[in-house]
Amino acid sequence: MKKASLKDIAESLGVSKALVSLVLNGKGDERGINKQTQEKVRQKARELNYIPNQYARGLRIGRTNTIGVIVPDISNVFYGTLCKAIEQEAYDKGYNLIISNTYEDVQKEKKLISDLINRNIDGLILASSFDSKNEIQGLTDTNFPLVLVDRVFDDFDVDSVSVSNIDGAKKAIEFLYSKGVKRPVCFSMSPVYVSSISERIKGYMDALKDPNKAKLVQIPHDDIEGGVANALDELQNEDYDGVFCVNNNIAKALIRELSMRGESLDQVRVISFDDIEVFDIVNPKISAIAQPIHEIGKTAVNLLIDRFNNEEGHKPQQVVLDTVLVER
Amino acid sequence: MKKASLKDIAESLGVSKALVSLVLNGKGDERGINKQTQEKVRQKARELNYIPNQYARGLRIGRTNTIGVIVPDISNVFYGTLCKAIEQEAYDKGYNLIISNTYEDVQKEKKLISDLINRNIDGLILASSFDSKNEIQGLTDTNFPLVLVDRVFDDFDVDSVSVSNIDGAKKAIEFLYSKGVKRPVCFSMSPVYVSSISERIKGYMDALKDPNKAKLVQIPHDDIEGGVANALDELQNEDYDGVFCVNNNIAKALIRELSMRGESLDQVRVISFDDIEVFDIVNPKISAIAQPIHEIGKTAVNLLIDRFNNEEGHKPQQVVLDTVLVER
DNA sequence: GAGACTACTAAAACCGATTTAGATTCATAG
């Protein structure tokens, strides 16, 4: 049983394709098509289980109701949840998603961007691994609908949704102090070119009571386990009693490493940016700075759709959402 | 700068669209087109940064190089990783993905399936929440390329990829015995209609040394936390010293609940189906039955592609992969 | 120099929708 086309409906009713198309697109009244004829068309469409061919439609009207999403790694819970949020909102608004992962590979990211665009997506939501906005400058120059999430660039006239990383980091440090921590160190990720990470470091610095006691440890992003282990060795002789992890991957590695060394989480108080389920399962539980992931996704989708509906008048917005301290 | 079309290349070179199309599709030699002409065409295509419009192409040849993927929940690490595996393999083979979540909602799953098909995907990889094969019988009757993963149906002549759940569960129980556990109970999920769960229960039963000592606890899937808490209350007076969790969600809840009650994981030995990172972070670590997720994804994609290339001759296969005991 | 063959290229149909510009009918006004 082949799928029914416009033509099938038109022929079986003895009317033209044009009429059928107009009726089914709700332009029947506007175009003065007889109510009874309209009803017959709709009836027949149901009967034949007609659904328009999206590709013919896309070819003609230049839109495909598909949004591209590029994230570093969908199997990372943060991005998985973000995609879920995006998908829900997009689905409600009648859009589908094409999701791709870069695995932080800048070359792959470039290729993916052009691949997706050439698949005629209507717009792109991008959590970029690029180290500068230059890489996507070309995209924005062509006026392609783009929303950056999670990782954004300063002074860049593009729609974006991010969280107040500086503020979130400050909250984390203040929380540590309030729990009696005297000297918090910061476990950071290198390289730090992504905006979110560098901002969190700045927040840490800003919140320190005594800037001279700042201690920043760089964990290489391609060997988190090893980096954390080295860091702990190095810190053996330093006196510190709290750790602020700039993301959950570092925190997970830290928890694992500490327990392998038989050191309790009671001795060193840990707090992390990004709240994940693990923090609620380990003992003792770990506090965290949670991002409003659902809202990030929802906002990103709506910025895009606003742009679609408003091609000319749209002004790029940089939305910055607040984080929440999850105290455990 | 608008995107270049076939016509642009043809006109700027003074040849026909047809010639350009043939050359760029590698049929130049076959059709005896002058080598030099071919080179000029390719050169110009590069110069104009030409990429074919996938929708025009899809409309004409009836394929879109897009695979639909439907899973219960992409923010669940298991499915996130599965999607990642599928995406990698598909990407390598030149296919894109459209991913959607059902959240175990059968109605949404039905709608998603028809939505995706009407977006002209070439094939579908489905981790279904349906309780019977009847729901997708219609799909297979139309001969639509479909591969079931994770959750499959017996006696169903459809491509599928799953793991040997019975065998995996047996391994888990045997492992518990080998570690001195005397009486393992099974924390299962209700309802149990999905094949994977019921098979794991069967594996548990089969592996018990004394079937009279079987103890099966049903955890409602929509209140795992509460279900686990109730189960632990109920088990207070029973003597048991090991728990086999049929999936990671139950295990996570169990670990959390045990530590909240101050009970150590040393007293009750826990093992879970599905291996997740958490099990390597908590203290003590948790052993697990790992699924070869990457291979599942890869196999599913290749079954689909084989079907594409082999429309008539393709025979549905039920691939069953082995699990691995991850001992910690 | 006609017929056949080779090497190359163009034209046109087609996929299935949308949309523009116009055609047809019929009633009413002048």
Added chain:
DNA sequence: CTATGAATCTAAATCGGTTTTAGTAGTCTC
């Protein structure tokens, strides 16, 4: 009896590719 116009509907162009069919030169054969 014709012009005006409202009400209905349609033909055809279009989107950007792919593929089939048909053609034109030029060369070779006898």
